[in-house]
Amino acid sequence: MKLKHSLLASSALLAAVVSATAAQAQSSAASNTIEELVVTAERREQSLQDVPVAISAFTAEKRDLIGIQSVFDLTNFTPGLQYSTQTDRVSLRGVGRTNNVHAADASVSVYSDGIYTTSTVEAGKTPLFLERVEILRGPQATLYGRNAIGGAINLVSKRPTDEWYGEVRGQYQNYNHHILEGAISGPTFIDGITFRLAANWEKQSKGWIDNIVPGEPDEGNVINTNIVEGQLKFDIGENFDGWMKLTWIEWRNGAGGPGSRGTWTPAVYPTFEAANAGITLQPGYGCSGNATNVLNASPMGCVNPALTNPRKIASTIPYDVDLNGTYIFASEWTYHFTGFDLRYQLGAVHYHYYLQGPTPVDQTAPILRYTLPSVTGQNNAVVNPRYAFNYQEEESWLSNEVTLVSTHDGPVQWLAGLYYWKESYGQPVYTYLVDEPRVQGPFGVPATLCAKRNGTCAANPNRRIFDTYPEFDISSRAAYAQLDWEFIDTFTLSGGIRYSIDKKEGIERGRLLCYQVAGCFAAPELNGAIAGGIPVVDITENQWSSAAILPKGVITPTVFDPVSGFATRYLKDEWQEVTGNVTLKWDPDPDTNAFARYSHGYKPGGFRIGIDVGFSPNPETREEKVEAFEVGLKKNFGRNIQANIAAFYYDYSNAQIPLTIVNTSGAVAVTQSIFYNVPEASSKGIEIETIWQPIENLQILANYSYLDAHITEGSAIDPADPAALQPGARPITDRSLCRATAYGDATTTCAADVYTSPRPVVNAAGATTQVSGSPDPNGGFQRVQNLKGYNLPNSPRHKIAINANYTYPFSDGSSLTGSVSYTWRDSQYGSIFDRDYYKSPSWDQVDARLTWKAKDRKTTVIAFVKNLFDDLGYEGGAGASRRAGSIYTPPAGAPIVNVVQDARPDIAGNNPASTYPLTPPRTYGIELQYKFF
Incomplete structure (x- = not known):
């Protein structure tokens, strides 16, 4: 019903735009025609339609027309592409990276003006900076060999111009979000050298996640960023030319930008720190009922506001996301010989990324202090549990590439090159x-x-x-x-x-x-x-x-x-x-x-x-x-319809999937976070991209993709259900085999899970008591599950994107363009386990834009709304963790036994706690563009 409702709504909106303008249309040259697009996907300029590779390409003009303002927006109109704003990670056709460990690589390579980069953030630069974004789908195993097993994203900057050009842009959105930017380009006082200088300032002071704790800041895209970029282009003689770019970026964000909170966890506050193997008695214990003298900062007490509102939290530790000392250098030097070019590309990057926030990120209870139950002889009963993390990346890398490219006419063309890339990084992380x-x-x-x-x-x-x-x-x-x-x-x-x-x-x-x-x-x-x-x-x-x-x-x-x-x-x-x-x-x-x-x-x-x-x-x-x-x-x-269709099949081995091996022994042990190599997987699908121009000035873009990316061989333990007790679990080991020896014996064939079976506890007097975890006929042990048939993470089966735009030309030469976009994305999983608690539902979204251009084409005004119906959307599949909250009160005089993880559903019958990565709520605003020359 939701899909049908949104389709009807978007169709009605489009019909209103078309009917209102068509009746008054004046004859004029079409402003939105199907044009030939030149790309450099294969290291030489070619028409997009001539390159034998599946490519989605977005020019600056198309991004302005459709409203592609962020990296995530690119995923709506690119078949098979997924992106997480929170982790800055991308995947294509089920092949991707879902973590921030820099000692493991991305699966989709990003090249900014020919220089490999480990981040996708630059693809979100505004159209003032980027001339074109090219997304090559499928392994780019020759020309983009570095980590291009899933595909490549090629970013092409706007370059210096021979004639003078100057432009300023200003944008204001709700949530007190504004963007100011400008660029100037033209010749210098030295013949053969042109320049371009561009700058951007973007700030949003009000977050779209409401923090109900008095005095604490809101979260959700609270940002304050700057970009300054300078370029020089050299034409030295008839045969030699060059280009260089230096970019400076700085972030002074609050709770905004990659790494900050962008998720929703509708669960009760945990009373045990699961994320770090239970090494602290964390804030949630104050909500256990066992603590006294509890100092709670939340007006809702121990009730998590996210239980009923996906955009409300209660947090006492604010986020801080900064990027300092960021310099990006790129250059290209070409000597034109007879019949071939010699090209050298040199690039370098340095940055220091800083992130601080609450631990665990999504469910920290707003407890400042509490007192433990009284125990004889104990004098440290007061607990100050606020727990935070600090994550940093200190990165430098250098890229060198030499390429020989044929330029002669003839049936044989060739290209050859040498590549060297060097990275040095430090990644200090601590919790405190x-x-x-x-x-x-x-x-x-x-x-x-x-x-x-x-x-x-x-x-x-x-x-x-x-x-x-x-x-x-x-x-x-x-x-x-x-x-x-x-x-x-x-x-x-x-x-x-x-x-x-x-x-x-x-x-x-x-x-x-x-x-x-x-x-x-x-x-x-x-x-x-x-x-x-x-x-x-x-x-x-x-x-x-x-x-x-x-x-x-x-x-x-x-x-x-x-x-x-x-x-x-x-x-x-x-x-x-x-x-x-x-x-x-x-x-x-x-x-x-x-x-x-x-x-x-x-x-x-x-x-x-x-x-x-x-x-x-x-x-x-x-x-x-x-x-x-x-x-x-x-x-x-003809000139009215363009269709690009691709069908593919992958035989994919050793996919590097981050997996947590939880501690279920009852003692302190470090939770292992590993890369699990999925032995075998496959990915197959069909992708359709079309442009239809039925009448002059009306253009319709329609994309559809089908993706079946699943595991064909593999087995692992589900971190949210280690004992494989939840409905739908597929353990490959029967509990009777796990109990081949006495419970707790060191030679038991399966690791113990003390939270799903009665377990002995020795008190201070040496007496043994039985503490019930979650007695279950199949509990007591971790059990490996069969993964065959489960989907690869973040691989929605179906994606649909439709945009319709109509330009009405006025008699004075000005024009008005109405643009409506509808996107729908199927449900997807955030894990290699196809379980409900890892599943994000299907969702859809409607965006709309009105663009007025003055007759001299110097002034442009754009009014826009994104997520018109304020629907919940999901950037990827959900995460999940084992619930926490089993409490044991020791006899008087015994040492305190901390709270533990618990595999049981909570009192409402809920399964393991899910965390959903949300898309932004409804945003709207206006943008003014003015070209001086």
């Missing part, structure tokens, strides 16, 4: 207790706990609980060549090959403490620690010591520094692969391009380190590979 000075030390624990640090646990002046700082060097070298042979007038055979060497090496450092969690004191010699008033234990050695045999990629045992308290180990590996493609193209007439293409793509392996990871026992992930087959047709039917 904002109000708890006792975390600074001293820790008062036996010297044996810090034996490898001379028996002394180092001080912790910054109150950090989890602290990690990886530093890595990454390099990629490649040689490639492509040959195009028109062996018959209407047939061209193309072949490309690329040899790549990818190397990664670096240091992983970390420290781990434990606060107010009874499991920290499980060892008999530590039982007196809480009673002695020391609620903090340094467990770095206990959790991160080396295994007897070093895992793959780890080249040194873990060592411990007595001064800093950090553990350190070194990691290193190298991957090599030959990739390439073969394409057969048939063009029987100038309006037809039919092609068949085979590609072998690859993405190197990497390491899951930093961010939310302790020293994983198995940090390395294997390289991904894909065998891709594709057929396509690009066809113009």
